[in-house]
Amino acid sequence: MANEVCFRTLHLDKPYSLESYLSVGGYSYWNKILTEKIPPEQIIEELKISGLRGRGGAGFPTGLKWSFMPRNTPGQKYVVCNSDEGEPGTCKDREIMRNNPHQLIEGMVIAGYVVGATAGYNYTRGEFYEPIARFEDALIEAYQTGLLGSNIKSSGISFDLYSAIGAGAYICGEETALLNSLEGKKGRPRFKPPFPAFKGLYGRPTNINNTETYASAPVILQHGGQWFKNLGTEKSGGTKLFCISGHVKHQKVMEIGLGTPFKDVLEMCGGVRNGHKLKAVIPGGSSSKILTGEEMLKVTMDYESIAEAGSMLGSGAVVVLDETTCMVKTLARLADFYYEESCGQCTPCREGTGWLARTLHRIVAGEGKLEDIDTLVRVVTNIEGNTICGLGDAAAWPVQSYINKFREEFVYMIENGGKSIVDQ
Numbered sequence: 315m316a317n318e319v320c321f322r323t324l325h326l327d328k329p330y331s332l333e334s335y336l337s338v339g340g341y342s343y344w345n346k347i348l349t350e351k352i353p354p355e356q357i358i359e360e361l362k363i364s365g366l367r368g369r370g371g372a373g374f375p376t377g378l379k380w381s382f383m384p385r386n387t388p389g390q391k392y393v394v395c396n397s398d399e400g401e402p403g404t405c406k407d408r409e410i411m412r413n414n415p416h417q418l419i420e421g422m423v424i425a426g427y428v429v430g431a432t433a434g435y436n437y438t439r440g441e442f443y444e445p446i447a448r449f450e451d452a453l454i455e456a457y458q459t460g461l462l463g464s465n466i467k468s469s470g471i472s473f474d475l476y477s478a479i480g481a482g483a484y485i486c487g488e489e490t491a492l493l494n495s496l497e498g499k500k501g502r503p504r505f506k507p508p509f510p511a512f513k514g515l516y517g518r519p520t521n522i523n524n525t526e527t528y529a530s531a532p533v534i535l536q537h538g539g540q541w542f543k544n545l546g547t548e549k550s551g552g553t554k555l556f557c558i559s560g561h562v563k564h565q566k567v568m569e570i571g572l573g574t575p576f577k578d579v580l581e582m583c584g585g586v587r588n589g590h591k592l593k594a595v596i597p598g599g600s601s602s603k604i605l606t607g608e609e610m611l612k613v614t615m616d617y618e619s620i621a622e623a624g625s626m627l628g629s630g631a632v633v634v635l636d637e638t639t640c641m642v643k644t645l646a647r648l649a650d651f652y653y654e655e656s657c658g659q660c661t662p663c664r665e666g667t668g669w670l671a672r673t674l675h676r677i678v679a680g681e682g683k684l685e686d687i688d689t690l691v692r693v694v695t696n697i698e699g700n701t702i703c704g705l706g707d708a709a710a711w712p713v714q715s716y717i718n719k720f721r722e723e724f725v726y727m728i729e730n731g732g733k734s735i736v737d738q
Contacts, residue, residue: 318545319533319553320526321569323414330448332455335416341461343535344420347427348469354385354428361531363539365551370396370487370524371599371628373617376531382511383429383521391431392520393422394510395528396492397438397445400484402600402651403631406555407525409567411438411445414529415452419475421528423462424535426473429521436525437478437492450477484655488703489522491657502657503703526555546572550616554627560596560634561587572616579615580634590636594719598628600648601708603715604641625715640734641720642727645712646674652709663706666697670713677724680732687724691717 322338323329335341346352361377368374383391395418399407410418422434438446453475456462464472478496480486486495490504493515514520530552534542543551550572556579559565563584570579576595586592592607603625605613613619620627635644653667673690676682694710701707717724726735 317569319542319569320410320414320417320529320555322533323417329413330415330452332416332452332459335414339536340416340532341420343532344423344461345467347424348467348471351469354430357424357428357535360535360539364534364542365539365546365549366527366530366534366542367550367617368524369526369530369554369630371401371601371626373627376523376527379511379523380425380428380521382509383431384512384519385428385430387430387519390433390516390518391429392515392518393425393429393431393434394489394492394496394515394520394522395422395434395436395525396487396489396522397436397442397525398480398487398492399439399442399525399629400482400487400655401629401631402648403557403559403596403633404599404629405557405559406567406630408439408442408445409555410525410529411442411449413448415445415449416456417529417532418449418525419452419456419462421531422475423473424531425521425523425528427471429519431519431521432472432474434473434475435478435496435515436475437480437486437496440479440481446477446479453477483657484651485657485703485705488705491703492522493520500657502659503705505702547614547616547618549618550627554615554630556615556630556632558583558632558634560632561590561636561639562634563587570615573614573619575614576610579632583634586634586636590638592634593637593639594635594641596631596633596635597623598626599631600633600651601704601711602626602628603711604719605715606719638736640727640736641716641723642674642734643678645716646671646678648712649674649709652705656705656709660701660703660706662697662700663709666693666706667709669693670709677727678732680727682728682732684725684728686728687717687721 323334326334358377366376486501488503491501495501510520546552595610649671653671656663658664694713697706698710723735
């Protein structure tokens, strides 16, 4: 069941070309919409059957999300793709743009039809030079072959799609910060409500999904929602892209069915590097709570199993850590990231992330005190749930879980003047 959805052109010589995409049935459903005017409600129902959930991290049911848009409201509406992939460990969306950009385009135009939008934007992290070029080349091909534009193929349906390039700010991965950036404003999150579905880009109803979410839709609609659901589990339908990095023999981005045991995923990557033992795993991007190796070997890669273990599937960025890893130094590096990427709008995040980073670096430098551990826990308690967006939570969750799972490493480093427990 590998490579059946987002990576279905990967086996071809030029997987990113229009010719390759058409050869696997690409744009067939879009052409069906243009000729048959399939009711939007029918498309939404098929997505609900499929069990497709947001692939950017939140895991919200896609069919339900598309149904929220006030389709019959007069005036302009938009669809926006969040390709601003900035979560440490996450490297899947750029591969869709690099290898299968036409499927992303088809997913976005279908979404536009469903929600009543006639314009869309793919907002991409600015450092993705090759993926951006591939996507923009695909846009040109789609326009040249009459798949985009005004009154497409005399159907009465119009849709224009644009490429927008960000500047590398992690915070712009938050949907409302992304919208502000698109509008030329500072990339800072907005208060919700109102939600983008009712007041989004330029104050108009806007549907925002992740790259992988949009790219999954055309295949689901081409083969049927039940077909897609059967590739995964009852509650976590379909396949998912996973980015496997860290201490594995072969780091890779892979498409597998949800519900695949983690131990099988680890085996597909050649196991832990150099024969080392598995110590811990970050299962869903750097903001997800860390799990011990023993915990991970019992889980399957789906939303429910990882949640039951105490973490989240998130973006599907799996970082494997072996027994040579110092958890205190790892957490200090993550704290630096969240401190640097805070937009500064909310006091708990702006001040709290700096406090976390400074305290952790003091411990690493051999200047820590035992009470610093409880201070870290107290600070993240005051950050979590007290910010406009989720970046505060993203900074807090790793601290909570690292201290909870590996407290002895923090104590050891403090009591031994900055020496790590792995250096014994």
